[in-house]
Amino acid sequence: MSLLDTLQQESEEKLKGGDIKLTSELYDDDKVPGLVDEIFTEALKKHASDIHFKPSEEKLMVYYRIDGQMILHKEFEKIFHHPIVARIKIISGLKIDEHRLPQDGKSSFVYEKMEVDLRVSVLPTNFGEKVVIRLLEKNPKLVELRDLGMLPNVLLKVEKYLKSNYGMILAVGPTGSGKSTSLFSMISTFDATAFNISTLEDPIEYRIPDVTQTQINTEIDFDFPDGLRTIVRQDPDIIMVGEIRDQKTASLAIESALTGHLVFSTLHTNSAIGTIQRLLNMKIDRFLITAAIKLIISQRLARKVCSHCREQYPIPKTYHDLLRKEIGVDPEKDFFYRAKGCEKCNNTGYRGRIGLFEVLEMTPEIEELVVGGASNKEMEAKAVEQGMILMRKDALYKAVTGDITIEEALRVMA
Ligand SMILES: [Zn+2]
Structure with a gap:
C-alpha cells in the first residue's frame, strides 16, 4: 500500500x-x-x-x-x-x-x-x-505514420508526397496540436543511412538514429536562419526546420525546398488554406509558395474515447441533419460512442489522443488560384472539390467510427 x-x-x-x-x-x-x-x-x-x-x-x-x-x-x-x-x-x-x-x-x-x-x-x-x-x-516513442489517425485515403496522399525529391511539406496547427509528432512520423519513414537527414529543433524531443539533430539556442544567437544556412552547405537530402516563425526562416526554407531538398516544417496557423495567407503576410512571393509547397497538413489533437469502457448509443435526432449533410452517413443505422469511465482511463472515459486532419495538396488548380490572388473561400471550395476532407468532417467520421465522442468532436472543431 x-x-x-x-x-x-x-x-x-x-x-x-x-x-x-x-x-x-x-x-x-x-x-x-x-x-x-x-x-x-x-x-x-x-x-x-x-x-x-x-x-x-x-x-x-x-x-x-x-x-x-x-x-x-x-x-x-x-x-x-x-x-x-x-x-x-x-x-x-x-x-x-x-x-x-x-x-x-x-x-x-x-x-x-x-x-x-x-x-x-x-x-x-x-x-x-x-x-x-x-x-x-527522455526517449519518447515515435508514433508510426499510420497510427496518427489519418483516414486511409489521406494517408495514401501523404505517402505519395513523401516520395518527392524536393519541395516542402508543412504541418500546421496551434501549440499542442501534434505537429512535431507528425513531422517525426514522416521523417522516420526514410532510411536515415541512405539519405542525409538534418534537423533544426527547439527543443529536441524525439531522437532518431542516424539523423543529424541540432538544437537551436537563441541565448547565444544561434537561430533557425543560422542553422539553415549551415545545413544547406552540408549536402542534405532532407531538412527539418522545427518551426517557421519569421520571414527570414520562411524564405530560406522555401529556397532550400526549391533547390533540390525535401523540407519539412511547421507553422502556427489554424487551417491548411490559412497557411498560404500566412506565408503571403511573411512577404513570400506567390510563385515561390506554389512552386515550393507540396502539401499542407493542418491538424488538431482530440481525446480518444476509452476503448475499454466505451459503449454505443443511437445518434440523437439533433445531429441527424448534420451527419447526412456533412459526411453522408445514415444516422438511423450508425452510432455515437460514450464511456462511463474505468480503471484504465482514470474514470475519465478518455484514453490517449488521435489526430484530426485536413490535408491540402498544391494541385495545378490550387496553384492557379494562389497566383491569381483568389480568396481563401475560393481556394477551399476548389480543394474540397478535388477531394480535401475538411477537419470538421474528419472529426464527425471519427465520432461515428468510435474513435472520439461527439462532444469531443464539437469541442475540437469549435
Ligand atoms: Zn475506460
Whole structure:
C-alpha cells in the first residue's frame, strides 16, 4: 500500500468522502519527500504531461494535465505547501530561501525504467509560490505514420508526397496540436543511412538514429536562419526546420525546398488554406509558395474515447441533419460512442489522443488560384472539390467510427 493510501486511510474517518484531501493532522516532515515522489509516480502512471502545484489562501491544489485537460489530483491543507515546494526546489537545484523571484530548474525522475526530465518553474503569487513541472520522457516513442489517425485515403496522399525529391511539406496547427509528432512520423519513414537527414529543433524531443539533430539556442544567437544556412552547405537530402516563425526562416526554407531538398516544417496557423495567407503576410512571393509547397497538413489533437469502457448509443435526432449533410452517413443505422469511465482511463472515459486532419495538396488548380490572388473561400471550395476532407468532417467520421465522442468532436472543431 502506498504512503498516500495509508495517509488517506488514516484520515478516512475525519473526511467525508473526500479521498483526495490531505488535512493538517496528517502532516509529518519526514513524509514530505515520499509524498512528492508519489505525486510524480502517479503523474507518470496516468501519462500526465504537467503537474501543477497551485496555492490558494487555505490550500495547495495539485493538478495533472492529462491528454490536454487539467484534472485535480490532490488537495492539501496549507501546512503542506512550503515543505512540498521546498522539496521540489531541493531536487531541482533551486534556492530554497528565495520566495520573491521566479526560478527555473531541472531534475529527473525514474519510474519503472522510464526516465523523465522534469522542467521546474516556480512563480511567486499572492498565495505563495506556484510550481509547474513539465514531464518530458527522455526517449519518447515515435508514433508510426499510420497510427496518427489519418483516414486511409489521406494517408495514401501523404505517402505519395513523401516520395518527392524536393519541395516542402508543412504541418500546421496551434501549440499542442501534434505537429512535431507528425513531422517525426514522416521523417522516420526514410532510411536515415541512405539519405542525409538534418534537423533544426527547439527543443529536441524525439531522437532518431542516424539523423543529424541540432538544437537551436537563441541565448547565444544561434537561430533557425543560422542553422539553415549551415545545413544547406552540408549536402542534405532532407531538412527539418522545427518551426517557421519569421520571414527570414520562411524564405530560406522555401529556397532550400526549391533547390533540390525535401523540407519539412511547421507553422502556427489554424487551417491548411490559412497557411498560404500566412506565408503571403511573411512577404513570400506567390510563385515561390506554389512552386515550393507540396502539401499542407493542418491538424488538431482530440481525446480518444476509452476503448475499454466505451459503449454505443443511437445518434440523437439533433445531429441527424448534420451527419447526412456533412459526411453522408445514415444516422438511423450508425452510432455515437460514450464511456462511463474505468480503471484504465482514470474514470475519465478518455484514453490517449488521435489526430484530426485536413490535408491540402498544391494541385495545378490550387496553384492557379494562389497566383491569381483568389480568396481563401475560393481556394477551399476548389480543394474540397478535388477531394480535401475538411477537419470538421474528419472529426464527425471519427465520432461515428468510435474513435472520439461527439462532444469531443464539437469541442475540437469549435
Ligand atoms: Zn475506460
